[in-house]
Amino acid sequence: MEEIDQIYQENILDHYKNPRNFGKIMNATVHHHEKNPLCGDELDVYFLIDDDQNIADVKIYGHGCAISQSSASMLTDKVKGKSIDEIKKLKKDDILEMLGIPISAARLKCALLSFDTFKNAITIFEKYIKEPGVKGKR
Amino acid sequence: MVQTKTVLNTEQIRKDFPILSRKIHKNKQLIYFDSAATSQKPKQVIDAMDFYYKNYNANIHRSIHQLGEEATAKYEEAHEKVAEFINADSYENIIFTKNTTESLNLLAYSLTANLKKGDEIVISQMEHHSNFVPWQQLAEQRRLKLGFIKIDGKGNLDKKSINENITKKTKIVSLTHASNVLGTINPIKEIAKIAHENGAVMVVDGAQSVPHMPVDVRQLDADFLAFSGHKMLGPTGIGVLYGKKELLEEMQPFLYGGEMINEVTFKYTTFNQLPWKFEAGTMNIAEAVGLSAAIDYLKKIEMENIRNHDKELADYAMAKLKEISWITTYGPKERGAVISFNVRGVHAHDVAQILDSEGIAVRAGHHCCMPLMGVLKVPATARASFYLYNTEKEIDNFIGALYKVKKIFGV
Numbered sequence: 001m002e003e004i005d006q007i008y009q010e011n012i013l014d015h016y017k018n019p020r021n022f023g024k025i026m027n028a029t030v031h032h033h034e035k036n037p038l039c040g041d042e043l044d045v046y047f048l049i050d051d052d053q054n055i056a057d058v059k060i061y062g063h064g065c066a067i068s069q070s071s072a073s074m075l076t077d078k079v080k081g082k083s084i085d086e087i088k089k090l091k092k093d094d095i096l097e098m099l100g101i102p103i104s105a106a107r108l109k110c111a112l113l114s115f116d117t118f119k120n121a122i123t124i125f126e127k128y129i130k131e132p133g134v135k136g137k138r
Numbered sequence: 139m140v141q142t143k144t145v146l147n148t149e150q151i152r153k154d155f156p157i158l159s160r161k162i163h164k165n166k167q168l169i170y171f172d173s174a175a176t177s178q179k180p181k182q183v184i185d186a187m188d189f190y191y192k193n194y195n196a197n198i199h200r201s202i203h204q205l206g207e208e209a210t211a212k213y214e215e216a217h218e219k220v221a222e223f224i225n226a227d228s229y230e231n232i233i234f235t236k237n238t239t240e241s242l243n244l245l246a247y248s249l250t251a252n253l254k255k256g257d258e259i260v261i262s263q264m265e266h267h268s269n270f271v272p273w274q275q276l277a278e279q280r281r282l283k284l285g286f287i288k289i290d291g292k293g294n295l296d297k298k299s300i301n302e303n304i305t306k307k308t309k310i311v312s313l314t315h316a317s318n319v320l321g322t323i324n325p326i327k328e329i330a331k332i333a334h335e336n337g338a339v340m341v342v343d344g345a346q347s348v349p350h351m352p353v354d355v356r357q358l359d360a361d362f363l364a365f366s367g368h369k370m371l372g373p374t375g376i377g378v379l380y381g382k383k384e385l386l387e388e389m390q391p392f393l394y395g396g397e398m399i400n401e402v403t404f405k406y407t408t409f410n411q412l413p414w415k416f417e418a419g420t421m422n423i424a425e426a427v428g429l430s431a432a433i434d435y436l437k438k439i440e441m442e443n444i445r446n447h448d449k450e451l452a453d454y455a456m457a458k459l460k461e462i463s464w465i466t467t468y469g470p471k472e473r474g475a476v477i478s479f480n481v482r483g484v485h486a487h488d489v490a491q492i493l494d495s496e497g498i499a500v501r502a503g504h505h506c507c508m509p510l511m512g513v514l515k516v517p518a519t520a521r522a523s524f525y526l527y528n529t530e531k532e533i534d535n536f537i538g539a540l541y542k543v544k545k546i547f548g549v
Contacts, residue, residue: 003163004495017548039517040486040517041485065485065488066488066547
C-alpha cells in the first residue's frame with residue numbers, strides 16, 4: 001500500500017465524512033472551542049458530565065481537514081462514558097495510536113487539535129465549573 | 139484560446155535548475171508549483187555565491203585590502219543592477235533589506251513617524267500579512283486610521299471602494315501589485331495617480347510582480363516598491379526597497395548602527411548618504427551577489443517572455459480546472475501565475491498532502507492572507523503557482539493528480 005493510502009484509510013475517511021457525535025449539547029456542563037488558525041481548522045466540544053464525574057454525553061462541532069476532524073470524531077467514541085480522571089490520563093501518543101496512521105510533523109497539529117480541545121475543556125471544567133451536585137452551571 | 143507552445147525554451151531552462159531533477163517520495167518526479175512562496179535557484183546563482191565565498195569574501199566598504207575592494211564593488215554593483223532592472227534613476231534609490239517584509243516594516247515605521255492622529259493609511263482586503271500587519275500595528279500605536287479597499291466578486295479591487303477610501307486625509311496608500319492568492323494584477327499606475335492627487339504616497343508590494351513581469355517604477359510612478367530576492371531566482375535573506383530620492387532623504391533611518399552613519403560623537407550622529415543610510419550593520423553580501431546573478435539570468439530571458447510564459451501556463455491550467463465541476467477557483471481571469479483552488483468537500487491540506495504524494499509541491503492554507511480568507515469565506519485554499527521552469531506537461535500531471543484526490547475522498 002502506498003503511504004498516502006495508509007494515511008487516508010477507509011476508517012479515517014469514514015470518520016471525516018460521517019463524524020460521530022456531531023452536533024451541540026445545549027445544556028452542556030462545559031463547552032470549549034479551539035482553533036488552529038494556521039490551518040483554518042476549528043473544533044467545539046460539548047461535555048455533559050454527571051455527578052460521578054463521568055462523561056454522560058459528548059458532542060463535537062467544527063470543520064477542518066480529514067486528519068483533524070476524524071481524530072475528533074474517534075476521540076468522542078473513546079471518551080464517552082469514561083471518567084474525567086481517565087481523560088486526564090490521555091497522552092498525545094494515545095491519540096496517534098488511536099488514529100493508527102503515519103502523521104508527518106506538518107500534520108501533527110491537525111491530529112492533536114481534538115486532544116488539545118478535549119483536554120482544555122476538562123481543565124476549564126475542573127478549574128471553574130466543578131461543583132458536585134450542581135449541573136449545567138455554565 | 140489555449141496555445142500549446144510556450145515562448146520559453148523550458149527544456150533548456152530546466153537544465154539550469156539542479157533541484158528540478160529531484161525525485162520525491164522515492165520515485166516521483168518533483169513538480170514544483172510553489173514558486174509564489176519561493177522560487178528555485180539556477181546554478182548561475184548558486185555558483186556566483188559559491189565563488190564569492192571561495193574567492194573574495196570580505197566585509198564591505200571600509201576594508202583597505204583587495205578582497206574588501208572586490209566585495210564592495212560587487213555589492214555596490216548589485217544596487218546598480220537592481221536599479222536598472224526596475225528602471226530606477228540610480229543605485230541611491232535602492233536599499234537592500236532582508237526581504238519584502240522588512241522593506242515594508244521600514245516604511246511603516248519611517249513613513250508614519252511624522253503623521254498626526256487621525257491621518258489615514260489605505261491598504262486593501264487582499265494584502266499579504268506583510269503589507270497588512272505593519273500598517274495595522276503602527277496605525278494603532280500612532281492613532282492613525284487604517285482603511286481597506288474592498289475586492290469585487292471577481293477578485294479585483296473595487297473601483298468605487300478605491301475612490302471612497304483614498305481622500306485628502308490619506309497620507310499613505312500601500313497595495314500589492316500582484317495578489318499571492320487571487321493572482322490579481324492591480325492597476326497601480328491608475329491608483330498611484332489618485333493617491334498623488336490626494337497628496338498621499340504610493341507604496342507598492344512587488345513581491346509577486348517583480349519576479350514575474352516587467353516592472354518599471356517610473357512608468358508606475360510608484361513612490362516606493364518592495365520585493366524579495368528569493369522569489370526571483372535569488373537567495374533568501376536579501377530584499378529590496380526602492381524609494382524616490384527626495385522621499386528617502388526626508389525619512390528617518392529605520393535601523394541604526396554601523397555603516398549607516400557619517401559621523402558619530404558623544405553628542406550627536408549624522409547619517410550616511412543614500413542608500414547606505416538605511417543599511418545598518420554588515421549586510422548580506424553573498425546574497426547581494428546572488429541577487430545580481432539572478433537579475434542577469436532574468437534579463438537574459440527577458441521579463442516580457444517570462445510574463446507571457448506565466449500567462450500561458452495560468453490560462454492553460456485555468457481552462458482545465460474550469461472544466462472540473464468539483465473544483466472551485468478564485469480570482470479574476472487576467473492574472474499572474476497563481477491559481478488558488480479548492481476541491482469540493484476536501485480541506486486544502488488534504489489536497490496538498492495527496493498532491494505531494496505524487497511529487498507535486500503546492501501550498502495550502504491561508505497564504506498569509508487571513509483577512510482575505512474571511513472575505514472569500516473559506517478557511518483555506520490550495521495554491522499552485524508557476525514560473526519560467528514549469529511546463530504544460532506538469533500541469534497535465536497536476537490535473538491527473540487531482541483525480542487521485544477525487545478518488546481517495548470519493549468526491
